[in-house]
Amino acid sequence: MPAVAAPAKVLVTGANGYIAIWVVRRLLEAGYTVRGTVRSPAKGEHLKKSFESYGNKLELHIVEDITKEGAFDDAVKGVDAIEHTASPFHFKASHPDELLGPAVKGTVGVLQSALKFGTDVKRVVVTSSCAAVLQVVGDPKVFSKSNWNEQSIKAVEEKGKDAHPGDWYRASKTLAEKAAWDFVAKNKASIQWDLVVLNPPYVFGPVIHEISSPDQLNTSMDEIYSTLLKHSKDDQTLASLGNAWIDVRDLARAHVLAIQREQAGGNRFIVCAGSYKWQDFGASALPKGIPGASKAPGVAHMFQYDVSRARDVLGVDQYITLEECTKDSLEDFKERGW
Secondary structure, eight states: OOOOOTTOEEEETTTTSHHHHHHHHHHHHTTOEEEEEESSHHHHHHHHHHTGGGGGGEEEEEOSOTTSTTTTTTTTTTOSEEEEOOOOOOSOOSSTHHHHHHHHHHHHHHHHHHHHHOTTOOEEEEEOOGGGTOOOOSSOEEEOTTOOOHHHHHHHHHHGGGSOHHHHHHHHHHHHHHHHHHHHHHTTTTOOSEEEEEEOOEEESOOOSOOSSGGGSOHHHHHHHHHHTSOOSOHHHHHHOEEEEEEHHHHHHHHHHHHHOGGGTTOEEEOOOEEEEHHHHHHHHSSOSOTTGGGSTTOOOSEEEOOHHIIIIIOOOOOOOHHHHHHHHHHHHHHTTO
């Protein structure tokens, strides 16, 4: 499909979320018109205020429940591209279905609506996750676009509620992404758009969605806050525990590039700034932990990712540094009086 250039209209689902509002911002800055879905009029007030300078370049559409059949039918009408970001990411569920249902039904639902009513849609971009890519194998491993997290799906299938909550979330992302690709394959003859999937790891960086206290932080930024400002991890944990990350601003930029690059269609992109130990965040911001421990000989990063496709096709060849991400996040907390 051809690239979707500004001033085209782009639908952003869950537009008031941590990642989504940055996508909205980057799209508006690039000259696009944005239609954002929110669960209620009240949820959209912060968006209106934040982007009031763009006037009618931002419009809001109410989708109360993304799991309902036809939830996005009206939202997709008249848009040229869709950025689907709405999916739960938290560890507060009491049953895996609380994550699996919204993730899968929301993703398939927006694709079904695009098939039926998205007559102008040329591209759909879905935010998946490295959770749909990785597997816990016990040794350091570099994962690529060809890897799938069958491990977590199997754990939930076999253990259900007794599976680790981390597997609940990882299974939800894997199943949702698989469902998206399956939908496209099954409806190839009738769809007029193509699919792009972005797979980020942990997403950190400044918060611009509406929150009034630290307990309202999204899951990833809550961990930054508790680690750096509430000293929730001991020195050994700081030095040994880690994962991979990307700054939310880089992820939002990748979302824009995903509709601008014609050759991106039909691809799955891992977008990742690198691996980390929690010590690396602390060392770049606060005098705590064990200096240099995370870079000592023999310290391994269990999750590493091949980002060559994002570099070569999307043009994502530079990432915000860990130091800048940490600095900006801490300044954001400080400005909020936290």
